[in-house]
Amino acid sequence: MANLKITQLRKAYGDVEILKGIDLDINDHEFVVFVGPSGCGKSTLLRTIAGLEDVNSGHIYLDEHEITELAPAKRDLAMVFQSYALYPHMTVRKNMSFALDLAGVDKHSIDEKVKAAADILELTLLLDRKPKDLSGGQRQRVAIGRSIVRNPKIFLFDEPLSNLDAALRVQMRLELARLHRDLRATMIYVTHDQVEAMTLADKVVVLNQGQIEQVGAPIELYERPKNMFVAGFLGMPRMSFLDAKVKDVHSQSVDIELNNGTSLSLPIATQNLKSQSHVTLGIRPEHINLCEKESGDMQVTFDVAEHLGSDTYCYAKTHSGESLTIRENSETNVSAGESLGVRINTAKCHLFDQQGNAVGYAVDTEQ
Amino acid sequence: MSSHVSNHAKNSTHWMSRLLVMPSVSMLLLWMIIPLAMTLYFSTIQYNLLYPEDNAFVGFENYSYFIEDPGFWPGISNTLILVGSVLLITVVLGTLISVLVNTPFWGQGIVRILLISPFFIMPTVNALVWKNLLLHPVSGVFAHVWRFFGAEPVDWFAQYPLFSIIMIVSWQWLPFAILLLMTALQSLDQEQQEAARLDGAGIWSIFYHLTLPHLARPITVVIMIETIFLLSLFAEIFTTTGGGPGYETTNLAYLIYDQALLQYDVGMASAGGVVAVVLANIAAFFLIRAVGKSLTDHK
Amino acid sequence: MHLTLRHQKQLKTLVIGALAWGIALLLFFPIFWMLLTSFKTEIEAFSTPPSFLFTPTLENYLTINERSDYFHFAWNSVVVSVLSTLLGMLVAVPAAYSMAFFETKRTKSTLLWMLSTKMLPPVGVLVPIYLLVKDAGLLDTKAALIVIYTLINLPIMVWMIYTYFKEIPKDILEAARMDGATLLQEVTSVLLPMSKGGLASTILLSLILCWNEAFWSLNLTSSEAAPLTALVASYSSPEGLFWAKLSAVSTLACAPIIIIGWFSQKQLVRGLSFGAVK
Numbered sequence: 001m002a003n004l005k006i007t008q009l010r011k012a013y014g015d016v017e018i019l020k021g022i023d024l025d026i027n028d029h030e031f032v033v034f035v036g037p038s039g040c041g042k043s044t045l046l047r048t049i050a051g052l053e054d055v056n057s058g059h060i061y062l063d064e065h066e067i068t069e070l071a072p073a074k075r076d077l078a079m080v081f082q083s084y085a086l087y088p089h090m091t092v093r094k095n096m097s098f099a100l101d102l103a104g105v106d107k108h109s110i111d112e113k114v115k116a117a118a119d120i121l122e123l124t125l126l127l128d129r130k131p132k133d134l135s136g137g138q139r140q141r142v143a144i145g146r147s148i149v150r151n152p153k154i155f156l157f158d159e160p161l162s163n164l165d166a167a168l169r170v171q172m173r174l175e176l177a178r179l180h181r182d183l184r185a186t187m188i189y190v191t192h193d194q195v196e197a198m199t200l201a202d203k204v205v206v207l208n209q210g211q212i213e214q215v216g217a218p219i220e221l222y223e224r225p226k227n228m229f230v231a232g233f234l235g236m237p238r239m240s241f242l243d244a245k246v247k248d249v250h251s252q253s254v255d256i257e258l259n260n261g262t263s264l265s266l267p268i269a270t271q272n273l274k275s276q277s278h279v280t281l282g283i284r285p286e287h288i289n290l291c292e293k294e295s296g297d298m299q300v301t302f303d304v305a306e307h308l309g310s311d312t313y314c315y316a317k318t319h320s321g322e323s324l325t326i327r328e329n330s331e332t333n334v335s336a337g338e339s340l341g342v343r344i345n346t347a348k349c350h351l352f353d354q355q356g357n358a359v360g361y362a363v364d365t366e367q
Numbered sequence: 368m369s370s371h372v373s374n375h376a377k378n379s380t381h382w383m384s385r386l387l388v389m390p391s392v393s394m395l396l397l398w399m400i401i402p403l404a405m406t407l408y409f410s411t412i413q414y415n416l417l418y419p420e421d422n423a424f425v426g427f428e429n430y431s432y433f434i435e436d437p438g439f440w441p442g443i444s445n446t447l448i449l450v451g452s453v454l455l456i457t458v459v460l461g462t463l464i465s466v467l468v469n470t471p472f473w474g475q476g477i478v479r480i481l482l483i484s485p486f487f488i489m490p491t492v493n494a495l496v497w498k499n500l501l502l503h504p505v506s507g508v509f510a511h512v513w514r515f516f517g518a519e520p521v522d523w524f525a526q527y528p529l530f531s532i533i534m535i536v537s538w539q540w541l542p543f544a545i546l547l548l549m550t551a552l553q554s555l556d557q558e559q560q561e562a563a564r565l566d567g568a569g570i571w572s573i574f575y576h577l578t579l580p581h582l583a584r585p586i587t588v589v590i591m592i593e594t595i596f597l598l599s600l601f602a603e604i605f606t607t608t609g610g611g612p613g614y615e616t617t618n619l620a621y622l623i624y625d626q627a628l629l630q631y632d633v634g635m636a637s638a639g640g641v642v643a644v645v646l647a648n649i650a651a652f653f654l655i656r657a658v659g660k661s662l663t664d665h666k
Numbered sequence: 667m668h669l670t671l672r673h674q675k676q677l678k679t680l681v682i683g684a685l686a687w688g689i690a691l692l693l694f695f696p697i698f699w700m701l702l703t704s705f706k707t708e709i710e711a712f713s714t715p716p717s718f719l720f721t722p723t724l725e726n727y728l729t730i731n732e733r734s735d736y737f738h739f740a741w742n743s744v745v746v747s748v749l750s751t752l753l754g755m756l757v758a759v760p761a762a763y764s765m766a767f768f769e770t771k772r773t774k775s776t777l778l779w780m781l782s783t784k785m786l787p788p789v790g791v792l793v794p795i796y797l798l799v800k801d802a803g804l805l806d807t808k809a810a811l812i813v814i815y816t817l818i819n820l821p822i823m824v825w826m827i828y829t830y831f832k833e834i835p836k837d838i839l840e841a842a843r844m845d846g847a848t849l850l851q852e853v854t855s856v857l858l859p860m861s862k863g864g865l866a867s868t869i870l871l872s873l874i875l876c877w878n879e880a881f882w883s884l885n886l887t888s889s890e891a892a893p894l895t896a897l898v899a900s901y902s903s904p905e906g907l908f909w910a911k912l913s914a915v916s917t918l919a920c921a922p923i924i925i926i927g928w929f930s931q932k933q934l935v936r937g938l939s940f941g942a943v944k
Contacts, residue, residue, distance in 0.1 A: 490878060
């Protein structure tokens with residue numbers, strides 16, 4: 001069992017508040033990812049859970065026991081650091097067994113545990129090397145192995161893949177996913193990489209300026225972001241935002257007018273909007289399509305096209321000068337300055353009020 | 368409640384970190400304050416070891432005697448000349464020599480070891496060997512060399528006393544500069560130099576625009592450490608010239624020593640000590656402001 | 667005649683090599699000459715022109731030991747240097763640890779203040795220290811020298827160790843804490859092994875400075891606790907009469923520290939440079 005509960009956690013360095021009252025529940029076996037831009041407090045939150053930072057107020061409970069003031073070693077958690085933090089003067093074997101040695105576990109079971117962890121991570125042949133003789137990926141594995149042998153209640157990862165090159169990062173990502181499946185352990189993982197967040201997490205926690213913006217399953221956050229920050233942070237390329245004005249609110253839809261004069265009717269049910277109020281329309285690149293100049297919802301001028309082989313990302317400007325990103329298939333061929341029409345999938349559009357909060361979600365019309 | 372406890376935890380690390388620094392700080396504080404206070408007190412009383420019972424308060428009399436002492440102004444100027452010349456010689460020659468031995472040649476390792484050896488020699492040995500074996504007007508090696516070229520041998524410590532002291536002190540500290548600068552040069556970016564060469568930079572502009580800026584930090588370290596040791600230079604003067612002839616090689620350190628232990632006038636020596644401490648503090652103030660900042664800035 | 671690029675390069679290397687060797691030999695000459703003279707008879711030491719070819723003799727070394735008991739002085743030097751260094755490390759390591767890993771607003775100014783105590787000229791406080799040592803009955807004792815050497819080297823030692831500790835990533839100490847290490851275990855099984863090289867170079871520099879210190883040793887000792895610096899100084903009085911013996915005693919006094927210095931020049935420079943040289 002490993003349930004973590006955090007209530008009203010606050011942390012400040014001098015006058016600078018890093019965590020502004022965090023409430024969070026993490027359940028047994030969950031893979032939870034903290035994601036957010038740099039400086040959002042995600043690493044600090046992880047370090048307060050680890051006990052490496054003390055908090056100003058608030059509580060952390062692990063399985064109903066308060067651990068807020070407990071020394072790191074007594075919390076039964078293991079951490080994988082961004083820099084790996086391997087002990088440079090110890091062999092891989094010693095690095096992995098260090099915690100057990102300190103705890104006074106008997107030699108025989110230490111050997112067994114180290115061996116088992118080395119097997120899982122394919123480190124068996126490297127056990128007698130020093131960290132400096134290992135590649136980046138191998139070091140990463142040793143750091144993970146060091147956590148595994150302790151069989152902790154929760155694994156903590158602080159941006160563990162950020163020092164690896166792109167290919168290795170993909171490989172280690174898959175291995176981490178496999179490891180989580182095999183160990184059935186509770187894991188908390190900090191990253192600024194939304195791909196890692198989307199692919200690894202059971203539950204994503206989006207942080208911004210010391211506060212939690214939204215918590216949920218990756219797909220839920222992607223499809224139903226609570227606010228513009230979450231909507232813009234998740235998704236590559238970013239969601240496009242266009243300013244608009246509400247013209248009419250019906251029971252099952254909202255009519256809006258964009259800055260360039262285009263009128264759209266969105267199948268969103270909401271009571272919270274008033275006519276004439278300012279709103280922002282959010283559209284993901286995959287929900288816009290190119291079409292003939294005259295037949296679309298509006299016209300745009302092309303700026304740059306990126307051909308990725310599988311897809312083409314087209315960056316365009318509306319007539320009122322706002323940016324729009326469109327994802328098309330690989331055969332698409334447009335040139336800079338060309339004018340074309342676009343068709344917007346209104347059933348997939350997001351609408352945010354003046355405070356940036358989502359005003360309700362699209363009524364699923366395709367069903 | 369919890370905030371109270373965490374403050375307590377913070378205080379305990381605070382408390383422990385202070386406890387660990389305390390021995391060093393308190394030892395140094397005592398080492399500084401007690402003798403200084405005693406020196407200040409002695410400097411205001413009449414205190415001669417020959418007449419120890421007569422200890423009347425004399426105010427600033429000792430100071431005025433010390434400043435009017437014929438050795439005072441020579442002492443100040445000799446101290447400045449000594450520190451300045453040795454710094455100049457060791458930094459300039461040290462830079463040139465370390466740049467020279469930075470390019471690979473046969474026997475580079477041995478050359479480096481030979482170059483740094485004088486740094487490990489005791490100041491007293493340094494002074495004695497130079498005074499007797501090398502600079503002796505009759506049988507010294509220099510005299511032989513002079514005679515070999517048909518010149519009249521020079522009586523170094525009699526004719527050029529301060530210059531001789533500067534020479535032997537530079538000999539001792541030049542290796543220190545070489546040692547530091549040589550090691551610093553090894554981390555000079557090779558690609559940067561190659562890029563500069565492709566840009567058409569000559570030896571001089573590479574030296575001026577790349578090498579020197581790279582050496583700026585180690586050079587400040589050389590200057591700081593050498594100044595600390597040179598300001599209170601004593602053993603070399605004590606063993607060679609004894610401050611003479613006249614006051615020609617008397618620096619402040621030697622002048623105070625002379626008064627305290629040779630003339631038994633503790634009161635005046637203490638006044639001198641206070642003056643020296645004040646001067647050293649002025650030097651320290653400027654040095655630490657210039658150097659300390661760059662040293663404590665960690666990347 | 668045109669030199670090819672390769673020949674030009676070879677010539678350059680040759681000239682640089684010759685120049686470097688010339689300077690190195692010139693700078694080393696006094697030491698070499700001292701060594702050479704120590705194996706001469708007193709008459710050969712004085713001869714004009716100087717003799718390079720002679721039958722080496724160990725006579726000087728034997729006389730020195732008979733006349734002034736070299737090992738008594740050497741033992742004093744060893745005891746004072748080693749104990750003062752140990753004491754210094756004992757005080758400096760905790761201070762440096764605290765400054766490097768629990769840095770406060772005052773840490774930097776404390777470090778600079780420590781260094782500034784080195785700027786106080788020893789002569790300025792000679793009389794009080796002399797009187798204090800005398801009143802404590804410690805004149806001409808090794809204990810007095812040990813304590814004073816520790817005090818004068820402490821600022822540099824703290825600073826050097828601080829620089830080394832700063833290079834150790836905080837992560838690794840935190841990892842040890844997560845692994846369940848107590849403060850003592852964290853220091854002994856992670857911090858100290860990782861900074862072995864730095865500590866070694868600090869110890870070395872302290873040994874060199876203690877071994878060569880010639881102000882307090884000359885003023886506070888006379889015979890019982892006198893180290894090698896005092897022995898050498900005692901040979902300066904009979905003006906130039908015993909050059910060969912002077913050379914022998916100087917050689918004996920400097921040899922240990924020169925040899926240690928040669929073997930550890932790399933370590934030494936990293937420590938001395940306060941992190942200015944990587």
